[in-house]
Amino acid sequence: xxxxxxxxxxxxxxxxxxxxxxxxxxxxxxxxxxxxxxxxxxxxxxxxxxxxxxxxxxxxxxxxxxxxxxxxxxxxxxxxxxxxxxxxxxxxxxxxxxxxxxxxxxxxxxxxxxxxxxxxxxxxxxxxxxxxxxxxxxxxxxxxxxxxxxxxxxxxxxxxxxxxxxxxxxxxxxxxxxxxxxxxxxxxxxxxxxxxxxxxxxxxxxxxxxxxxxxxxxxxxxxxxxxxxxxxxxxxxxxxxxxx
Numbered sequence: 496x497x498x499x500x501x502x503x504x505x506x507x508x509x510x511x512x513x514x515x516x517x518x519x520x521x522x523x524x525x526x527x528x529x530x531x532x533x534x535x536x537x538x539x540x541x542x543x544x545x546x547x548x549x550x551x552x553x554x555x556x557x558x559x560x561x562x563x564x565x566x567x568x569x570x571x572x573x574x575x576x577x578x579x580x581x582x583x584x585x586x587x588x589x590x591x592x593x594x595x596x597x598x599x600x601x602x603x604x605x606x607x608x609x610x611x612x613x614x615x616x617x618x619x620x621x622x623x624x625x626x627x628x629x630x631x632x633x634x635x636x637x638x639x640x641x642x643x644x645x646x647x648x649x650x651x652x653x654x655x656x657x658x659x660x661x662x663x664x665x666x667x668x669x670x671x672x673x674x675x676x677x678x679x680x681x682x683x684x685x686x687x688x689x690x691x692x693x694x695x696x697x698x699x700x701x702x703x704x705x706x707x708x709x710x711x712x713x714x715x716x717x718x719x720x721x722x723x724x725x726x727x728x729x730x731x732x733x734x735x736x737x738x739x
Contacts, residue, residue, distance in 0.1 A: 496705070497712035498666050498732050499691065500534045500630050502564075502660055504557040508546070509616055511717045517551065518700075523636040523720045529710075531564045535682075537726045538733040544592075549577020553593045553599075558590045565591025571616040575623055575660075577602070584611060599633040601651070602642055609654050617657035624648070626677070627664040634650055644677075646683055651704075659685075660714065670680030675708070682709050697723055702732065 502509050505517075505656050509524040524530050531542060544564065548556035555577040565572055574587045575596030582724060587595050600609040601622055611620045624644045625632045631642045642650075661681065663674035673695040681690055689711035696702065696715050702724075718724040 496710055497691070498702075498729065499538065499541045499543045499712050499714045500539055500729070501545065501693070501714050501716035502530055503545045503716065504560050505546050505547045507557060507560055509525075509720075511720060512532060512547070517547070527560050528563050528567055533726060534729075535568045535570055537730040538572055540569075540671070540733075542568075543571050543596075544571045544574050545575070546576030548643075549560050549583075550575070550599075551577075553577060553579055555586050555714050556585050556733060560588055561587065561592060561648065562590040568663060575621075581607070594619050594621055594658075596621040596623040599624055599630075601634050601647065602631055605650060611657060612651065612654045617655045621658040621660055622648070622651060622656050623662075624662075625662045625664055626674075632664055644681070645684065648681075648688065652685075657687070658689045658691065658711070660691045660693050662714075663695065672697055673705065675704060678705065678708060678710060699724060699728060699732075 501509055504527060505520060508522050509527045509530050510520045510522050512520050516721055522737060529737035544561060546555055546557040547734045561574055572591050573594035573596055574592035578595050578597055579585055584595060594635040597608055626644050627639060629643050630639045630642060631647050632639050643711055673692055677693055678690060691704050691714060692710050696713060697718050702713060715724060725735060
């Protein structure tokens with residue numbers, strides 16, 4: 496299972512929200528590159544970088560942060576937030592992202608998202624499925640769509656979608672554990688998909704349970720910043736990976 500720390504950006508700073516609420520944000524570091532370097536020093540290879548300003552406004556805002564991290568670390572960065580046009584996609588890739596995560600665009604512009612899957616492949620284009628009350632939330636979690644997560648995944652199965660980052664917004668930033676039952680159901684229904692759990696991961700026990708369930712990857716955010724999962728523990732998880 497891949498261990499993927501998250502850095503969320505507002506105003507160029509490393510922050511975390513609670514329940515996706517922009518009014519419940521906490522700044523953890525004013526220098527995201529510093530945070531990324533600490534992850535790299537702990538043996539981390541992959542980073543989930545989210546432009547929350549971009550997600551809210553609908554276009555990439557913090558691409559300079561992406562550029563800085565990609566130029567000054569060897570981390571493999573998947574980038575999301577505000578990628579809704581071809582220009583946004585090219586800006587993300589030109590700024591160093593190896594992968595992008597598309598959420599709102601996959602709901603609002605399915606034709607464009609299918610085109611990206613055809614052009615760049617499922618290794619570089621990830622489906623972002625943010626769930627609230629069984630429905631997919633879009634625009635930085637500010638709006639609920641009419642689609643549920645199963646419908647969204649089904650829509651892209653014929654086009655080779657492989658990686659799905661699934662976030663239960665009701666768990667995100669709450670430090671109360673992830674949505675185990677939702678992930679179990681999705682793995683059973685879509686066994687060929689590479690599901691990445693996001694939201695609510697709080698302890699090493701959470702990590703172990705998700706691993707045993709068969710999750711492809713796990714995104715850890717607030718638990719690291721609040722110290723309930725330390726960088727030393729993170730390093731051990733990464734070092735243990737070859738023996739899984």
